[in-house]
Amino acid sequence: MSEIPGGRMASRPLHFIWLLDCSGSMSINGKIGELNFAIREAIPEMQQAARDNPAASLVVRAITFASGADWHIAEPTPVEQFTWDDVHTYGGTDMGAAFRLAAAELRTPPMPERALRPVLAVVSDGQPTDDWRSGLREIDATPWGKRAVRVAIAIGDDADRSMLKEFLGNPELEPILAKNPKQLVAAIRWASTVAVKNASTPTVEGDKHPTSPLSSTDQDEDVW
């Protein structure tokens, strides 16, 4: 087969950013440990989703938020090289700070103009303790932030689901509620794979976005 004329060809990058709640309440009932476990468990499936979609070069980053927010993994890391170092709890729930960190990376530059829609996946078990709305506005003001595929996972009944719904930005969508470790694993796995597939399909006005992955037949006891 002869080489195609023209310039260099390349897959488009797909940026996946975890925004993870590391507030003190995440240490209650082992939530932070289950979160670390769930993300680590999801990596092989995320890698498989990337292999199934060779048109996307999936790169992963992670932000943690508690008292302020920090990049847990700052470098966009190709999913094939992605490993998980455990996150730890350290204070409040400054989700707005996490949104601002993400927003700074969703501008062009540093984001390229040629890319697939990024995925923003928020996991939280509580109420934000800072001005999260201004942070969300910063995300919405960026060209990629307003187009991002958004996923929100609420851990337990204490999570601020109305706030997470606002983050999703679509009245038809609800945050995924995980009330036990099994549901958290399913939610993280879903966010890691289905949201990636969703990011690489074209969008038309009125399109629906990802729906909940959790089965209503899940019989595990609610612990959160």
Added chain:
Amino acid sequence: MPWELLEGSVTGVGKTHSQDSCAARPAADGGALVLAVADGHGAAAHFRSDLGARWAVEEFTQSAEVFAREAVRLGSDVSKWPILRAHVRSLPQQFVHRWRERALLHESNAPSDGATSARSLKELEKRLPVYGSTLVGAVVTARLLACWQLGDGDIVLLDDTGAAQAPLSTGPDIGDETDSICQREAWRAVRTHWLPFTGRPPRGVLLSTDGLSKSFAERSGFLQFAEEVGAMVAEQGAAHVRSRLTGWLEQAARHSGDDTTLVGAFAAPVPPAPPATTTPTSPATWED
């Protein structure tokens, strides 16, 4: 016919079937060409978009053939160009309306949601996204070129030097958002380009679904592709390019992941003229 046609289409990696559709054929008794590509949106929300893409091409080409006959009949008379220009502007309403009627009829007869009871027009219209598609089309005669574009995809013109330009490009396409023939008053979203040939006509016209341009790392690499294909047709012949086209599109689809379709029309090389005793008044190589 002094034009060479190219037509190729491949299915995206990992997809069971293509949701692209295309056409490239003579019209107006050989006095014109009609070209079209359509890209069904795919994904679960648009699971009948292969039908939508096919209908978009069929309804466009039917409307475009009427325009092509008019363009051949009136195109040599400059005073009639305003009539043709008005026809170019009204064509989107025609083909979008025809597509819509066809999709509504199909939806009524074969409900995409499995409904068994009769549904109102409003309810049927809500199901049109199932058939959503883009459409890129063109009519070429010896005197003029007209292009229409609804949603993503590309039209590239090669000027008489072989340099590429994309007259309907709207700049970087962030996030794969696209207009669609299924949207309300979709004809309003159709972009048009009208080019009467007052100088030398273009050397070629290429229409493609976005799977092709998105496979290149840079936009300039895609335009370079168009220029090199044009040069290859001129130097090595259209048959040579045709024999390689599917392989090229498959390479592109591996990078874009999308169904990838290209149609093109190229001015056929003109055989060397016998020694002339007078200088030709028109350098145009395209003929009625």
